[in-house]
Amino acid sequence: MPRQRLTPKTAVKQPAGAKRPIVIVGVGHMGGAIARGLIVAGHGSRLILIDPKVKPADARAFRAAGAKLDHDPQVIADENPEALILAVKPQLMPYVAPTYAIAAKKAVVISIAAGTSIESLGLWLDKPRAIVRAMPNLPASIGKGISAAFATPTTTASQRKLAHTLLCAVGELVWLDGEEMLNAVTAVSGSGPAYVFLLVEALAAAAERQGLNPDIAKRLARKTIEGAGAMLAVTPTDPADLRKSVTSPGGTTEAALNVLMTDKRFETLLIEAVSAATARGFELAKTR
Numbered sequence: 001m002p003r004q005r006l007t008p009k010t011a012v013k014q015p016a017g018a019k020r021p022i023v024i025v026g027v028g029h030m031g032g033a034i035a036r037g038l039i040v041a042g043h044g045s046r047l048i049l050i051d052p053k054v055k056p057a058d059a060r061a062f063r064a065a066g067a068k069l070d071h072d073p074q075v076i077a078d079e080n081p082e083a084l085i086l087a088v089k090p091q092l093m094p095y096v097a098p099t100y101a102i103a104a105k106k107a108v109v110i111s112i113a114a115g116t117s118i119e120s121l122g123l124w125l126d127k128p129r130a131i132v133r134a135m136p137n138l139p140a141s142i143g144k145g146i147s148a149a150f151a152t153p154t155t156t157a158s159q160r161k162l163a164h165t166l167l168c169a170v171g172e173l174v175w176l177d178g179e180e181m182l183n184a185v186t187a188v189s190g191s192g193p194a195y196v197f198l199l200v201e202a203l204a205a206a207a208e209r210q211g212l213n214p215d216i217a218k219r220l221a222r223k224t225i226e227g228a229g230a231m232l233a234v235t236p237t238d239p240a241d242l243r244k245s246v247t248s249p250g251g252t253t254e255a256a257l258n259v260l261m262t263d264k265r266f267e268t269l270l271i272e273a274v275s276a277a278t279a280r281g282f283e284l285a286k287t288r
Contacts (some may be wrong), residue, residue, distance in 0.1 A: 020046075020082035022166065025073070025096065027051040030112055031087030032058060033141040037169030038140045039065040040143070047205055048076055073099040081159065081160055086121075088113045090284070097124035104128035108159035110149075110166065111138055114186055115284030116153060130155040132163040135185050136170055145171030148185040150178065183281030187274045195273065200225050 022038065024031050027049045035049055044065035052071035054062070059069055064197045066076045068075075084104055090113040101124070108130040111121055118131050125131075134149040151160050167173045176182065199220045207217035231242065249252045260266040 026087035140170035187277030259273040
């Protein structure tokens with residue numbers, strides 16, 4: 001999968017307190033994406049990345065951009081970080097988070113662990129003042145993500161602004177009024193790329209059923225979804241209007257949509273899928 005190029009911009013306005021570091025714990029898919037996005041935005045020299053399993057090629061690129069890498073959490077004991085981004089797997093959070101309780105006291109803590117509540121984070125981190133719980137999605141790895149976030153009431157305006165800057169390094173960001181809405185966000189945008197990939201698979205399989213060569217079927221399905229997504233990115237036109245522009249009365253598209261839309265079959269299926277994912281999010285939150 002392509003990644004953002006680690007080429008810092010030549011002129012970047014640093015936020016207030018620029019000398020204080022930004023610590024990212026866990027530099028896997030999402031933590032690494034955030035690190036790369038921040039490097040592109042000109043913050044490479046502020047980064048301290050904590051992960052014992054960074055790939056050698058990634059480590060070289062991060063260091064070349066000015067970031068510090070280490071596997072020992074104690075390396076930040078005297079660093080007084082301005083932001084602490086926790087990007088480890090949710091099941092590891094109860095063991096990893098307490099290590100950073102002292103660093104979290106004066107930092108804005110940003111967690112991207114799915115299903116991990118602010119209440120649990122507060123317990124593991126000894127009740128830090130500022131916690132932002134966020135949910136980015138897979139396209140963040142190429143700088144095209146969409147994240148949603150919720151901040152505790154004790155998070156200051158400047159800390160919220162910093163969190164906004166950091167999370168926007170991998171795409172767009174929306175703020176939520178309630179933490180409980182993050183489960184719905186996870187079900188829609190967090191899991192959503194998987195639904196799109198499944199659509200590509202299903203469309204290719206349908207093409208094969210009509211006699212098309214498997215390679216051609218896969219190529220047609222993939223490029224069709226890529227092109228449709230690109231159109232959504234460059235036009236403000238409502239998706240319903242875009243759909244109608246493709247649909248000629250009595251034509252082939254209408255025939256297909258009659259199957260998908262009669263009795264809201266397609267919409268109902270997606271509603272059921274998102275509802276199941278949302279419910280699972282609440283279940284996971286109860287176990288963490």
